[in-house]
Each structure stands twice: as C-alpha cells, then as structure tokens.
Amino acid sequence: MPTIDWTEDRTARSAAWHAESAAPPPRRVVVADDRTRAATAYRLACEGTALLWRGDYHNGRRLLQAVARRVDGRTPPPPADPAAAFHLHRRARGHRARVLGRLLVLLDGRHTLDLRRAPDVRQACDEAYGPPEGPVAVPLTELLGVVGAHQWRLKGVEVPALGARIHPHYGVFSPVRGEYVDLVARAPLPGSPGHAFDLGTGTGVLAAVLARRGLGRITATDASPRALACARDNVRRLGLSGRIAVTGPALFPGGGGRAGLVVCNPPWLPARPASGLDRGVYDPDGTMLRDFLAGLAGRLEPGGEGWLVLSDLAERLGLRTREQLLTLIGAGGLRVTGRLDTRPRHPRAADTADPLHAARAGEVTSLWRLAADPAAASPPPPAHRTGGGDGRGGHGGGQGQGQQR
Structure with a gap:
C-alpha cells in the first residue's frame, strides 16, 4: 500500500494510505487539532496539503x-x-x-480511531x-461514509x-429509489419463464422480487465482488x-x-466514474x-424477453439520445414489444436548488420489454467475460451510503 509521512511531536511518522477514490497519497501532511481554524484548513486543502486530524472527533466533523461551506459558497x-x-x-463535485478529502484520520492496527x-x-471498517x-490513514469523508x-x-x-428489507453493503448501490423496483414487480411476465437472469444484481433486490413473483430458478450476476457478497x-x-444462484464476477x-x-x-x-463507488451511477461510454x-438476443430462450430498466435522465442531460438507444437495441437483433413508464419519487425531483433540477423534474424511468427480432440474424451467445459494468452492481446498494443518481 502507498504511505503518507508527517512529523508529530518532532518525530517522523508514517502510515499506510487508503482512499476509495484511488486518490494518490498527499505529498505534504500537517497535523491539525481543535485549534485549527476553518479558513486555514480550507486554504491548506486547496493548496494540496492534507491535514491529519488529532483533535476531538466531533470538532473534526465540524x-x-x-470547509464544505466554503467550497460550496464558491460554486x-x-x-x-x-x-x-x-x-x-461533476467538476464542482470533483473539486x-x-x-x-484532505482532512484525514488515522486508524490503528485494530481499526480503532x-x-x-x-x-x-x-x-x-472491517x-x-x-x-x-x-x-492506515483515510479521508474523514470516507470514514463517515463507511460508518x-x-x-x-x-x-x-x-x-x-x-x-x-434489503441490507446494502458498503460500495453497493442502495435500492432507495423504489420506482424501478416497482416496474419489475408489476411488468407482465413473458409466458412461464423457467429460468431468469438478473444482470448487475447489486444487492440482489430484483432477483428477490422475481423469486417472490414465483420464478423458481434465477441466476444473479455482478462484476463487483462487493455486490456479489451483498x-x-x-x-x-x-x-x-x-x-x-449468485455468480460472477x-x-x-x-x-x-x-x-x-x-x-x-x-x-x-454514460460518464466516467470518479471512483469505484460511482459505478452504480456512471457507466463509462455506456459499456454495460x-x-x-x-x-441479450443470444441468451434468450425462444419466446423469451429481456427487461431493460433505464431512466431517460441521460437523454434530458444531452448525454445520449433516444435515437442512439433505439439504434443499439436494433443493432443487438432486438425489437421493442412494450414499455412501462414511471415518474421518480425521490426528493431530488422536487429540489429546485439542485443544479440538475430541470432535467430531474421531467425524468421518466422505463422498463423496456425486448425480444429477439426474427428479421435479424440470431447472434451467437456472448463469450464469458469479466467486464461489463460494475453496477451497484446494476441496481443495488450505495456504496451503502445512500447514493442517488
């Protein structure tokens, strides 16, 4: 693991460094405590200096x-x-x-603070x-997310x-937005499917909904080891x-x-995630x-159906067009047999202070019902691969921090 180095009580010290964002270890670290002023902390952090907190825990949170208020006031x-x-x-959130992330805390060899x-x-922490x-030194923001x-x-x-109840794990997208779960719960089943796949299962919530609906055999996959365990x-x-059966990655x-x-x-x-925790929200280049x-077409039984659960937020933000989505569907040898729509119920949809409010206010989440197009040549089943999106895995758990799209 990379390390950080600092001087405390005239003694040179070091510790391992961990950040879920994959941020490199800070080159300069100074000790901060209850005497450190917010203006000083903000200035040092903006300059790239990390502050290792050694004061009262609650004062560190304050x-x-x-510092967050100072950052937000300049957006x-x-x-x-x-x-x-x-x-x-996204640039503002990254900054x-x-x-x-430059206010750090030190966990000892037992994960004690x-x-x-x-x-x-x-x-x-375990x-x-x-x-x-x-x-190991970690950003205080990360530790708060872990807790x-x-x-x-x-x-x-x-x-x-x-x-x-579904119990999300750290690093797995939490199913706090129930509208997409409701779509899967009420969509008409295609005949009597004996076997179903839930791809990008995350917390396993949709696989569980399908089981509750009477499907007797479900294979749930994910590319994330954390999601598989969850x-x-x-x-x-x-x-x-x-x-x-949960399988992967x-x-x-x-x-x-x-x-x-x-x-x-x-x-x-379809945007690049800033960290592994972002993969429940951002699918780089729409890879997954x-x-x-x-x-899909090569994995459907005769008369089978694929359900794509997708928000049109990307379209409303100008990141993807409806025509591009339909082109991808057609290129996969698929046709649309139906669609169920729903409106979001989460608080952000009504938050006029949200910079993306205009897009969120009109957002529609859809369950696209897809079938193999008999007019298209049936593609062979895809080779086994370990790529594809991490997905919260596709829909489940928030890094356990209650992330929302």
Missing part, C-alpha cells in the same frame, strides 16, 4: 462542515444548457471531494476494508414491492438460496446458457448498456 451558478450544467456540476469522543468504528493490516454504510447494513432498506447475504436473509453467466427472462438495470448515466443489448 471543521469538515465549515458558480449552473448554465442553462443541460449538458454544460451536468459537466460543470469538492478533493478538498474535503484514537480521538476524543470517537465512536467505535471497528466493525464498520466490513468495508476487510481485516486490518496495520495503521453510514454500516448503519444501512444493520437497519436495511424497506422494499414495499418485496415485503421485506447479494448472497440478502438472498440468505430472505431464505431464497435454493432459488437464486461477470455480466452474463458463464457457460452460454439461456433464460426465458433476462433483466438488467445498468447505471443510467451496450454489452447487455449486444448479448
């Missing part, structure tokens, strides 16, 4: 909030063009994450990072369409291990098998969407 108003507003918003009034973060391997994810995992998220945990909790199951129903809810925005549509 300092972080004060320019969004332009009228939706695509320009999106890219400006904000970099600046706030040795600060006054600090909570016990050992279990949360779940997110695995067994401790020695002292929040632990609470999500303990309490779970109520899914009305499932009649149960889905297996939820399948076990729900008593569905005999009906749902891959988009399509290995072996070239076919199914009567193939469901995929890829990340909705393209791979799903290119491989």
